Amino acid sequence: MQNPAMSKQQVLEVLRDAGVNPTSQRVEIGFVLFSACAHLSAEEIMQRVNADYPVVSKATVYNTLGIFAEHGLVREVIVEPGKVFYDPNVSPHHHFYYVDSGELVDIPAHDLQVRSLPDLPEDTELQQVDIVIRLRRKTNSSTVARA
Secondary structure (H helix, E strand, C coil), X not given: CCCCCCCHHHHHHHHHHCCCCCCHHHHHHHHHHHXXXXXXXXXXXXXXXXXXXXXXXXXXXXXXXXXXXXXXXXXXXXXXXXXXXXXXXCCCEEEEEECCCXXXXXXXXXXXXCCCCCCCCCCCCCCCCCXXXXXXXXXXXXXXXXX
């Protein structure tokens, strides 16, 4: 889904192909999300959509993102309680999350190997493994004030 040159017409077609009714608001939200090729929060998406289309409510953005996730168009990446990014890259991959800056960066799936998993509960099957590695940038000891 990472195509920075995606037009609104292409977004409309992607939504239709995924079985999502392409309302004008959904197309606008999809255009912002899919054209950004970035990890965006619902708030960031709403700000970008409303810069040119000031009638999209917070509820519409959240509902649309939920529909997109249900239809496999985006991945929800929960990095901490209350902090969710929407990732238009739905191929298998993992993430670095920089807690100090709030930046989320892709890790290619082949760069990380899970050697084993715990036994799964009965009547379940593995759907997916999502790994978020939380990082903090090192502080430069020469700039730290001494007491």
